[in-house]
Amino acid sequence: MGSSYVVSTSAEKLDRKTLEKNRRIKMKLLCSKLFSLLSPPHHHQSTKEVLTQQDQVDQAITYIEELKEIVEVLKRRKEELAQGTGDQSKKFMPTTAYTSVKTPMVEVRELGSTLEVILTCGLQKNFTVQEVIKIIEEEGAQVVTADYSTIGDTIYYTIHAQVKITRLGIDASSVHLRLQMLVS
Numbered sequence: 001m002g003s004s005y006v007v008s009t010s011a012e013k014l015d016r017k018t019l020e021k022n023r024r025i026k027m028k029l030l031c032s033k034l035f036s037l038l039s040p041p042h043h044h045q046s047t048k049e050v051l052t053q054q055d056q057v058d059q060a061i062t063y064i065e066e067l068k069e070i071v072e073v074l075k076r077r078k079e080e081l082a083q084g085t086g087d088q089s090k091k092f093m094p095t096t097a098y099t100s101v102k103t104p105m106v107e108v109r110e111l112g113s114t115l116e117v118i119l120t121c122g123l124q125k126n127f128t129v130q131e132v133i134k135i136i137e138e139e140g141a142q143v144v145t146a147d148y149s150t151i152g153d154t155i156y157y158t159i160h161a162q163v164k165i166t167r168l169g170i171d172a173s174s175v176h177l178r179l180q181m182l183v184s
Helices: 002-038 041-045 053-082 129-138 172-183
Strands: 105-111 114-122 141-151 154-163
Touching: 002 053, 002 105, 105 172, 114 129, 114 172, 129 141, 129 154, 129 172
Parallel strands: none
Antiparallel strands: 105 114, 114 154, 141 154
16 A cells, blocks of 8 residues: 555656646746737847846836836827817927828737738828738738728728748748838
8 A cells, every 4th residue: 555655646746747847838938928919019020039037027017118108198298289288289299290101111020820010101102901911921821800090191000910830930020021112
């Protein structure tokens, strides 16, 4: 009986080790996913640099704080404009906020097996959404949603795509380059 008790105990230790290893792997994946969602857009377009988890958390915190400040400034501007103090608020607001985007801007984010493409352009654009979708699909992703909104004379396109073959992935920098060439 004593030996069966020892076997049971070593099996339990093995199970605990396996469970702990699986828990650590899962936490690492969740942290990576969280970082990809919270990190600044320019990070996704840069080369894959190796950051510690603490560095990733610090970078995400800084980015969130910057976004909070931007939101507060925009809320104040909105209130000033709503109160009819628009002329006074112009001196605080950059002139680019009143004009449309002259040159199209492209932002591509790789979020695991999904791809997010954000295009910002003026009403006089020299490309079609079909051309954008074609490039994304040629690069190995299937478009899931495509949406747009118009604010003033600026159009904002948001396209979400799913990687067709997960093990091959997708080269976000290649998508970004091709889209940049298309819209410019």
